[in-house]
Amino acid sequence: MSAATSSRPAPQRPRVRSRGRRRSWSWLRGVAVTVVSLVFALPLVWMFAAAFKTNVQVTDPSVGLIFSPTLDNFRNIVEDGEVFRSMLNSLIVGVVSTVLSAVIAVPAAWAVGRFRMHRTGSVVLVARIVPAISLLVPWYYLFAQIGLVGSYTVLVLSHMFVSVPLILWIMIGFFESLPVELEEAARTDGLSAFGAFWRIALPLAAPGTATAALLAFVSSWNNFMFALIFADEDTQTVPVTLFNFISYASTDWGGLMAAASLITVPVVIAALIGQKYLVAGLTAGATKG
Numbered sequence: 001m002s003a004a005t006s007s008r009p010a011p012q013r014p015r016v017r018s019r020g021r022r023r024s025w026s027w028l029r030g031v032a033v034t035v036v037s038l039v040f041a042l043p044l045v046w047m048f049a050a051a052f053k054t055n056v057q058v059t060d061p062s063v064g065l066i067f068s069p070t071l072d073n074f075r076n077i078v079e080d081g082e083v084f085r086s087m088l089n090s091l092i093v094g095v096v097s098t099v100l101s102a103v104i105a106v107p108a109a110w111a112v113g114r115f116r117m118h119r120t121g122s123v124v125l126v127a128r129i130v131p132a133i134s135l136l137v138p139w140y141y142l143f144a145q146i147g148l149v150g151s152y153t154v155l156v157l158s159h160m161f162v163s164v165p166l167i168l169w170i171m172i173g174f175f176e177s178l179p180v181e182l183e184e185a186a187r188t189d190g191l192s193a194f195g196a197f198w199r200i201a202l203p204l205a206a207p208g209t210a211t212a213a214l215l216a217f218v219s220s221w222n223n224f225m226f227a228l229i230f231a232d233e234d235t236q237t238v239p240v241t242l243f244n245f246i247s248y249a250s251t252d253w254g255g256l257m258a259a260a261s262l263i264t265v266p267v268v269i270a271a272l273i274g275q276k277y278l279v280a281g282l283t284a285g286a287t288k289g
Contacts, residue, residue: 047264050257058253073258083259086241087266089152093237094220097156098213101163106209109171110197114180127165135161136229143230150232158226163216170215174208175201214274218267238263 045065050058052069077083108124111117139158140149148154182204183196191199202209224239231240242263245256 044264047257048261050253051261053254053257055252055254058257073254076255077258077262083238083241083262086236086238087263089231089235090221090237090263093152093155093159094217096152097159097163097220098217100156101160101167101216102209102213105164105167105212106171106202106205107197109168110175110201110205112168113172113175114183124165124168127161128169132161133225136225140229149230150235152235154230155226155235155237158230159220159223162219162223166216166219167212170212171205171208174205178204210274214270217270221267
């Protein structure tokens with residue numbers, strides 16, 4: 001009797017349907033990722049292709065990706081030297097402003113996160129809300145009075161106005177995600193508050209610091225407004241140099257795309273090198289441990 005009433009195995013149809021649904025969603029996600037990747041990649045492909053075209057070929061819709069490439073645009077850039085000079089200026093301003101911003105913002109972010117000084121942090125973070133263009137006139141007047149217009153100093157200071165709040169915003173969340181027990185144990189062993197920060201919190205915050213520094217450097221590298229107003233011919237950065245390829249009479253599209261390709265390479269290389277730290281830093285700072 002017990003054998004006759006023994007339970008039968010459950011049908012497998014729901015599992016098959018579940019697997020089919022997962023495969024469908026996986027296929028849809030793959031299509032979505034491909035479409036989004038193409039949307040972002042096509043402008044870059046067009047830029048790199050246009051760098052090897054003449055101005056006539058760039059403006060001719062019938063000329064696609066199959067054409068006779070030319071190196072004249074890159075040859076003209078090398079002979080002129082202005083693009084490489086502006087890249088050096090951007091590198092100097094970007095590195096100096098990023099390092100100084102990190103020196104100021106990282107300890108400040110640790111203090112805000114550990115000692116719950118959120119009101120003080122909010123005052124600094126207001127700088128991310130205030131439009132920088134609203135400060136250009138008073139800044140220009142102030143810097144002109146002390147003779148800094150046209151120097152690297154004014155560019156570094158103006159870029160730090162953007163970089164310090166950016167690094168502070170990222171690092172506050174990162175320090176809050178670190179377990180405070182480690183620092184408390186270090187202080188129990190005799191370290192001061194700064195010693196606990198320097199020996200415990202700062203090494204653990206290396207991925208977040210690298211992430212914030214990379215984003216601050218890219219922001220400085222791409223900044224156009226400050227360089228347009230404060231820089232002169234000797235200190236102008238790459239965005240202003242690219243703008244000079246455009247005029248009312250004509251636009252050197254081939255030279256513009258070649259220059260844009262050259263200045264994109266350092267940023268892409270930096271992003272690829274720091275990709276691991278970028279992902280780790282942003283995800284760690286988004287959660288509390």
